[in-house]
Amino acid sequence: MSVIPDSIRIGNGAGFWGDNLDAPIRLAELGALDFLTLEYLAELTLSILAHQRRLDPESGYVGDFPATVLRLIPILKAQPNLRIVTNAGGLNPAACAREVARHLTAAGMGGEKVAWVSGDDLMPRLAELRSAGERFRHFDSGEALGFFETAASAEGGTRESQGGVVSANVYLGAAPICEALDRGARIVITGRVADASLTLGPAMHAFRWGWKDWDKLAAASAAGHLIECGAQVTGGLLSRWQTVPDYAHIGYPIAILDSKGGCRITKPEGTGGVVSRETVTEQLLYEIGDPARYHTPDVTLDFTDAEVTEIGPDLVEITGVKGVPPPATLKVSCAYSNGFSAKGDLVVSGRDAAGKAKATGEMILDRVDQAGFPLRRKYMEVLGSGATLPGVETGAGDLKEVVLRISVWDKDKKAVERFCREISPVITSGPPGISGYAGSRPKARPMLSYWPTVVERDHVRPVVYVRGAEDLAE
Amino acid sequence: MKKIRLGDIAHGRSGDKGNHANIGVIAYTLAGHDHLATALSGDKVKAYFHSLSPEKVDRFDLPRLFAFNFVLWNVLGGGASDSLRTDTQGKALATALLEMELPEPENLAAMLPPEAMLLPDALPPAGKSAPGNAPPKAPKA
Numbered sequence: 001m002s003v004i005p006d007s008i009r010i011g012n013g014a015g016f017w018g019d020n021l022d023a024p025i026r027l028a029e030l031g032a033l034d035f036l037t038l039e040y041l042a043e044l045t046l047s048i049l050a051h052q053r054r055l056d057p058e059s060g061y062v063g064d065f066p067a068t069v070l071r072l073i074p075i076l077k078a079q080p081n082l083r084i085v086t087n088a089g090g091l092n093p094a095a096c097a098r099e100v101a102r103h104l105t106a107a108g109m110g111g112e113k114v115a116w117v118s119g120d121d122l123m124p125r126l127a128e129l130r131s132a133g134e135r136f137r138h139f140d141s142g143e144a145l146g147f148f149e150t151a152a153s154a155e156g157g158t159r160e161s162q163g164g165v166v167s168a169n170v171y172l173g174a175a176p177i178c179e180a181l182d183r184g185a186r187i188v189i190t191g192r193v194a195d196a197s198l199t200l201g202p203a204m205h206a207f208r209w210g211w212k213d214w215d216k217l218a219a220a221s222a223a224g225h226l227i228e229c230g231a232q233v234t235g236g237l238l239s240r241w242q243t244v245p246d247y248a249h250i251g252y253p254i255a256i257l258d259s260k261g262g263c264r265i266t267k268p269e270g271t272g273g274v275v276s277r278e279t280v281t282e283q284l285l286y287e288i289g290d291p292a293r294y295h296t297p298d299v300t301l302d303f304t305d306a307e308v309t310e311i312g313p314d315l316v317e318i319t320g321v322k323g324v325p326p327p328a329t330l331k332v333s334c335a336y337s338n339g340f341s342a343k344g345d346l347v348v349s350g351r352d353a354a355g356k357a358k359a360t361g362e363m364i365l366d367r368v369d370q371a372g373f374p375l376r377r378k379y380m381e382v383l384g385s386g387a388t389l390p391g392v393e394t395g396a397g398d399l400k401e402v403v404l405r406i407s408v409w410d411k412d413k414k415a416v417e418r419f420c421r422e423i424s425p426v427i428t429s430g431p432p433g434i435s436g437y438a439g440s441r442p443k444a445r446p447m448l449s450y451w452p453t454v455v456e457r458d459h460v461r462p463v464v465y466v467r468g469a470e471d472l473a474e
Numbered sequence: 475m476k477k478i479r480l481g482d483i484a485h486g487r488s489g490d491k492g493n494h495a496n497i498g499v500i501a502y503t504l505a506g507h508d509h510l511a512t513a514l515s516g517d518k519v520k521a522y523f524h525s526l527s528p529e530k531v532d533r534f535d536l537p538r539l540f541a542f543n544f545v546l547w548n549v550l551g552g553g554a555s556d557s558l559r560t561d562t563q564g565k566a567l568a569t570a571l572l573e574m575e576l577p578e579p580e581n582l583a584a585m586l587p588p589e590a591m592l593l594p595d596a597l598p599p600a601g602k603s604a605p606g607n608a609p610p611k612a613p614k615a
Contacts, residue, residue, distance in 0.1 A: 305538055381559070447556070
């Protein structure tokens with residue numbers, strides 16, 4: 001882009017993998033966007049993709065995205081300046097880019113450029129990084145991660161559960177996204193990047209700010225933080241949800257950024273939901289720790305003096321966010337396989353349903369124990385009696401109907417499988433009034449545990465690939 | 475003594491970071507903010523959630539937003555990956571905290587959500603808002 005625009009519009013059409021499939025289509029149609037972003041990767045999503053990639057080397061990315069591109073093709077043709085940035089690449093951005101390129105080529109758009117970013121996946125480099133001195137200490141406990149079963153005893157790794165790391169991805173920043181856009185990519189596909197960087201990348205590309213213009217970086221990153229969860233800033237989760245108009249047609253958010261570092265949030269006209277001081281302030285505080293130190297790979301944000309002002313209908317301005325240099329380390333999300341878990345539900349009705357449910361749960365767990373499988377972790381909830389926050393909220397006195405939910409974990413898959421078999425027998429060998437056992441028996445599923453850590457920035461090497469769709473599709 | 479719910483004078487949202495949770499609490503008005511600055515300490519929030527055994531609770535203030543961010547350390551029973559609870563991500567914490575009972579403050583009317591902040595076609599049934607209440611202004615630095 002040779003001319004620097006006064007402002008750009010960035011819309012986010014996906015807040016997680018599983019979000020509304022029509023949202024990005026409607027947003028691109030109605031939003032007058034310069035950039036459409038789609039954010040798919042929660043903390044543990046990559047470990048699920050790792051499992052898929054083990055079964056099929058061409059998988060490991062978010063399949064919803066190429067399908068979305070297919071639906072967006074008429075819009076991409078009608079809006080030649082609209083570009084897309086997404087972290088849908090997951091563990092396999094190259095394969096995701098190839099599938100997208102095939103769709104573009106088949107639609108006669110083979111001349112468009114598709115980019116992907118690699119370098120976030122640290123799994124192939126674990127041994128090398130260990131040699132370079134990285135210990136991948138846990139964020140909170142400081143404990144070193146015992147990567148290799150053979151080396152674990154020698155190198156700490158005191159938790160017996162640290163046997164198999166299944167994914168390790170560092171959060172990349174906005175720079176590779178900016179580079180891909182500078183090189184002419186119509187669609188940019190990354191793996192793990194910081195959510196806010198999906199918005200900052202396009203802003204850096206459009207406005208040519210310096211990478212040390214901390215306050216401007218902070219303003220655009222704040223916008224990214226606000227829109228990354230999709231409809232959560234346009235009425236989703238609002239405490240006074242009754243005041244939100246037309247939830248069913250909720251509009252997805254648009255950040256309007258200007259070249260001076262101004263930041264506004266809005267949504268397409270005629271859609272449901274609302275953008276107000278209330279919605280923006282709730283989302284600004286969402287999942288933050290110390291507001292003076294909100295870290296991204298690009299900049300550390302200070303929200304302490306942030307202000308949120310309604311300047312028009314569904315138009316809110318955010319000012320006062322400051323930026324300071326980010327830390328020398330980058331965050332890494334690791335996941336390791338950690339035993340097995342299962343969850344079983346039953347509906348219990350009738351007099352003293354809560355007491356009956358509790359007794360039923362205890363008899364199920366007792367029977368698993370009698371069978372020779374003392375489960376290492378078990379947790380019982382009588383839903384309906386305030387069980388989601390036990391001891392904080394209490395349900396009504398004499399409940400006539402509750403859901404009994406039992407969750408268990410063990411290293412031994414057999415113990416968890418035995419638990420799965422003990423749910424249905426209580427339907428005939430327990431108290432009366434138990435139903436709701438409609439589906440099949442619960443399954444023991446592998447548990448993937450989360451291990452947040454950091455690496456030195458100097459040890460991370462993002463690489464940007466830009467190819468013509470037609471070449472890539474072959 | 476008359477009681478109010480925290481939710482009468484503030485709104486909020488909660489979420490997770492690993493095994494920790496945060497709850498953003500936002501007063502509807504400056505008067506509500508000033509009241510909560512003393513009435514809603516980190517220790518009070520920690521005591522409210524004692525049954526979930528948070529290791530500690532930190533409060534961070536964002537005065538221009540009339541807001542307080544409470545960080546509840548190690549409160550999620552293992553977090554999204556390891557917890558056996560239904561609410562593994564602390565989604566229910568904010569709605570629960572807004573149910574906290576507080577003694578009714580003398581100037582309650584100045585703390586209720588201003589009329590202007592309610593959408594005309596979606597007003598809640600009860601006439602709870604305070605007439606003549608000015609829209610919130612940020613406190614001077």
